[in-house]
């Protein structure tokens with residue numbers, strides 16, 4: 001069905017905000033496909049602007065017809081078709097003019113891209129968003145890739161002080177990604193494959209040399225490749241070994257002690273430790289009344305796991321010291337006690353802590369941790385569940401930056 005009376009042309013001209021010399025040539029309603037096809041054209045003889053210098057130039061010719069999806073009209077997909085004029089600029093030669101309704105190289109109008117970004121940000125899954133908007137996966141990726149590229153090019157990185165570098169398990173098996181976060185603004189700065197020194201260096205290289213030199217401290221696990229990369233790329237930045245990573249190393253040691261002891265007890269028919277795994281790992285402050293009672297008797301049982309647990313709990317006092325000298329003294333005492341405990345898994349962690357002590361006590365000067373970005377961590381975890389298929393790392397990276405980069409994603 002076509003409309004020739006001009007009213008609909010006028011209607012769409014206003015809706016699209018099209019100004020002369022662009023005009024709505026015709027509007028076709030395809031009832032069967034539920035589509036509105038709008039053809040725009042450039043008034044013959046009108047001058048056009050060179051995209052490089054903005055000078056008014058004569059039109060040289062028209063590029064082949066292209067189409068852009070626009071916001072739906074009453075649930076009818078609305079497609080703009082046009083042949084874009086090419087100018088012949090005396091300075092820049094033959095150039096395709098910039099159309100007012102879309103960004104260069106876009107397959108969608110600005111308004112549609114803006115709308116799609118909002119839907120993608122809100123939708124529970126991108127499959128759902130795709131279905132809502134009638135987009136293919138390829139089109140979604142096109143929109144997301146452009147949104148992230150836009151955001152990265154506009155991003156302000158000056159004044160960064162505190163960074164976090166962390167690894168995350170990705171996909172099946174032993175594959176990892178490394179993530180750099182801005183701890184003060186809780187945003188992901190970059191994501192790379194693997195967790196090697198080279199990957200951490202690639203993260204640092206997203207910053208300029210000046211920006212790197214402004215970094216005061218970086219939080220990370222006691223992972224040598226990350227440590228080396230920081231020394232290499234930002235030697236002035238103090239490394240602060242993340243206290244939550246340290247707590248999880250200690251928790252694993254406590255759990256190892258419990259497992260071994262439980263086996264020994266069970267061999268003698270003693271089920272004291274059955275079903276207690278969580279109790280030793282939880283924060284006692286979060287116990288239910290029932291758990292608190294159960295735990296109180298276990299804690300005073302004289303079991304090995306109880307001693308391991310006490311050592312773990314005691315260690316956390318370190319974070320409350322204000323002066324390095326006092327903290328070192330505390331650590332020495334703690335280390336001595338653990339060394340004499342004969343609890344092997346714990347002694348192993350204590351030695352690791354001792355060898356990294358300088359970069360643990362930096363916490364007293366820079367109380368930073370990767371858990372400031374805990375919200376980000378769980379978000380990244382959720383995104384992982386949906387990142388499948390071919391080129392999945394690249395998709396995963398785009399999704400992380402799209403959701404967690406605090407980027408300005410929208411077309412202007």
Ligand SMILES: [Zn+2]
Pocket residue numbers: 050051052053054055089090091092093
């Ligand atoms: Zn020009």
